[in-house]
Amino acid sequence: MKDHQELLNLPHKTIERLSQYRRALLLCLEDGRTHIFSHEIAKIQHITPVQVRRDLMLIGYSGTLRKGYNIRELIDLIGEIIDSEEMINVAVVGVGNLGRALIKYFNGKRHKLYIVAGFDINPEKIGKIINGIPCFGTEDMDRVVREKNIKIGILTVPAANAIESSKRLVDAGIKGIVNYTPKPIEVPDNVYLEEYDMVTTLEKVAFYVKMAELKGEKVEGGN
Amino acid sequence: MKDHQELLNLPHKTIERLSQYRRALLLCLEDGRTHIFSHEIAKIQHITPVQVRRDLMLIGYSGTLRKGYNIRELIDLIGEIIDSEEMINVAVVGVGNLGRALIKYFNGKRHKLYIVAGFDINPEKIGKIINGIPCFGTEDMDRVVREKNIKIGILTVPAANAIESSKRLVDAGIKGIVNYTPKPIEVPDNVYLEEYDMVTTLEKVAFYVKMAELKGEKVEGGN
DNA sequence: TTTGCAATGTTATTTACTTAACAAAAATAT
DNA sequence: ATATTTTTGTTAAGTAAATAACATTGCAAA
Ligand SMILES: NC(=O)c1ccc[n+]([C@@H]2O[C@H](COP(=O)([O-])OP(=O)(O)OC[C@H]3O[C@@H](n4cnc5c(N)ncnc54)[C@H](O)[C@@H]3O)[C@@H](O)[C@H]2O)c1
Ligand SMILES: NC(=O)c1ccc[n+]([C@@H]2O[C@H](COP(=O)([O-])OP(=O)(O)OC[C@H]3O[C@@H](n4cnc5c(N)ncnc54)[C@H](O)[C@@H]3O)[C@@H](O)[C@H]2O)c1
Numbered sequence: 001m002k003d004h005q006e007l008l009n010l011p012h013k014t015i016e017r018l019s020q021y022r023r024a025l026l027l028c029l030e031d032g033r034t035h036i037f038s039h040e041i042a043k044i045q046h047i048t049p050v051q052v053r054r055d056l057m058l059i060g061y062s063g064t065l066r067k068g069y070n071i072r073e074l075i076d077l078i079g080e081i082i083d084s085e086e087m088i089n090v091a092v093v094g095v096g097n098l099g100r101a102l103i104k105y106f107n108g109k110r111h112k113l114y115i116v117a118g119f120d121i122n123p124e125k126i127g128k129i130i131n132g133i134p135c136f137g138t139e140d141m142d143r144v145v146r147e148k149n150i151k152i153g154i155l156t157v158p159a160a161n162a163i164e165s166s167k168r169l170v171d172a173g174i175k176g177i178v179n180y181t182p183k184p185i186e187v188p189d190n191v192y193l194e195e196y197d198m199v200t201t202l203e204k205v206a207f208y209v210k211m212a213e214l215k216g217e218k219v220e221g222g223n
Numbered sequence: 224m225k226d227h228q229e230l231l232n233l234p235h236k237t238i239e240r241l242s243q244y245r246r247a248l249l250l251c252l253e254d255g256r257t258h259i260f261s262h263e264i265a266k267i268q269h270i271t272p273v274q275v276r277r278d279l280m281l282i283g284y285s286g287t288l289r290k291g292y293n294i295r296e297l298i299d300l301i302g303e304i305i306d307s308e309e310m311i312n313v314a315v316v317g318v319g320n321l322g323r324a325l326i327k328y329f330n331g332k333r334h335k336l337y338i339v340a341g342f343d344i345n346p347e348k349i350g351k352i353i354n355g356i357p358c359f360g361t362e363d364m365d366r367v368v369r370e371k372n373i374k375i376g377i378l379t380v381p382a383a384n385a386i387e388s389s390k391r392l393v394d395a396g397i398k399g400i401v402n403y404t405p406k407p408i409e410v411p412d413n414v415y416l417e418e419y420d421m422v423t424t425l426e427k428v429a430f431y432v433k434m435a436e437l438k439g440e441k442v443e444g445g446n
Numbered sequence: 447t448t449t450g451c452a453a454t455g456t457t458a459t460t461t462a463c464t465t466a467a468c469a470a471a472a473a474t475a476t
Numbered sequence: 477a478t479a480t481t482t483t484t485g486t487t488a489a490g491t492a493a494a495t496a497a498c499a500t501t502g503c504a505a506a
Pocket of ligand 1: 094095097099155156157158159164165196324325327
């Protein structure tokens with residue numbers, strides 16, 4: 001299999017697409033299919049077949065001519081590349097509306113990723129099991145992160161608390177953060193950070209919708 | 224001001240960043256500041272000052288040397304570019320955990336974007352006001368979209384219902400869709416589509432965290 | 447003054463990503 | 477058998493985005 005450097009050389013976009021391919025492939029598998037063509041994957045993902053084949057080339061997977069790719073094999077290979085050997089444990093900080101939606105969405109899914117704890121400051125939540133996972137007070141973060149070997153934190157606290165919460169996560173030894181609050185946070189170099197805000201997405205859609213209306217004609221699809 | 228073609232030539236990434244700049248600038252304004260330097264904006268957004276200046280150059284905004292950019296002016300200019308003249312109305316389809324989180328997050332915010340309706344099939348939700356917005360049955364989508372002049376739909380139904388719901392939205396005449404279900408949907412060319420799935424984000428973070436651990440050293444930050 | 451500095455604004459270069467072009471192979475049709 | 481089609485795999489070309497380089501400006505300090 002590919003060595004570390006080769007894996008790190010994979011384009012970031014390819015990593016994202018591999019995750020998406022796998023999700024689509026798992027659905028196909030459920031439908032009882034065994035093989036799939038690049039153009040079928042492409043259709044699902046709104047990209048070109050060439051891109052699919054190129055991604056698969058980069059990870060060194062070969063299909064069979066005129067038969068396509070073996071879905072099971074491909075799923076497994078993607079797993080070998082993007083998943084860790086052992087489970088990676090995840091915590092949600094801020095078990096509010098969004099936090100609970102994420103927990104619910106995740107729970108009961110396959111993956112090498114598991115949400116194993118929530119953190120909150122609301123006494124009514126602390127000590128309870130929420131959507132199947134235990135909720136702790138933030139003062140226990142250090143201990144729980146260590147004991148449960150939590151590597152990634154998902155930030156869904158109110159924006160005003162984003163900075164302090166991210167500091168706590170970093171201090172507790174977390175290695176990756178996904179920040180869903182609209183407040184950009186800062187983390188040290190050794191912590192991997194992704195930020196996402198729905199408003200940006202919506203404003204972008206609104207912009208292209210506006211432009212399409214002004215032109216009275218179509219614009220090509222999303223990013 | 225810039226004409227349509229010039230606006231459409233702006234890089235997609237610049238459009239996204241303009242939205243983000245504005246959000247950050249609004250916070251600065253609340254802090255009572257009047258001016259800001261490119262390197263300050265850059266710090267907040269985890270990008271380089273050059274990129275900020277380049278984006279602002281592209282939209283034709285000039286700061287004052289040694290004083291930076293006028294926050295108020297810049298916010299207004301960004302608004303002129305990415306916002307529409309009139310309000311753009313938005314609907315949420317699937318008023319569950321995620322849908323409610325989004326509504327709550329949006330409600331009471333500035334913007335030219337407003338979530339004005341929710342759609343669901345659960346009889347307990349239909350007819351109610353949820354987080355301040357009225358919830359309708361999906362059978363009324365055509366009518367409500369027309370009456371309320373809704374342009375954008377946010378899809379937060381269960382994955383199994385994503386396809387049918389997106390079709391309904393398109394049939395009702397919607398012009399943009401943000402799909403938060405893990406099921407990729409298809410829309411005609413004249414509908415602008417953005418899809419987002421948290422699992423992809425988390426798996427990407429997990430991948431780079433894993434790689435960092437294997438290397439025993441740092442990787443550079445997110446995308 | 448005039449020199450240095452800290453900032454902006456713009457062009458040039460580089461890097462990252464996507465798409466196009468095409469060769470090769472296997473199945474199918476002639 | 478031979479040609480045609482369909483699909484993969486790979487290299488080459490093209491686009492888009494980010495970064496670097498640098499010219500410019502006006503203030504501040506000497
Ligand atoms: N990125 C997006 O698309 C998106 C969408 C919706 C909401 N949001 C953001 O996500 C965040 C959560 O939204 P929500 O609707 O779930 O809000 P919410 O108020 O329902 O939940 C926030 C939770 O955080 C807890 N909390 C408060 N301070 C805390 C702290 N210091 N440490 C730990 N927990 C703390 C609260 O007790 C509450 O349970 C907000 O910042 C919101 O702006 C983002
Ligand atoms: N993108 C993400 O990051 C993310 C995160 C969490 C959840 N999700 C996804 O978002 C979706 C919603 O998640 P949730 O936790 O809010 O689920 P949920 O079950 O709480 O909510 C779904 C809602 O949709 C309604 N519904 C069902 N069928 C419908 C239909 N045909 N038309 C209109 N409404 C219908 C249900 O009555 C319910 O109110 C799911 O697809 C989930 O996988 C995505």
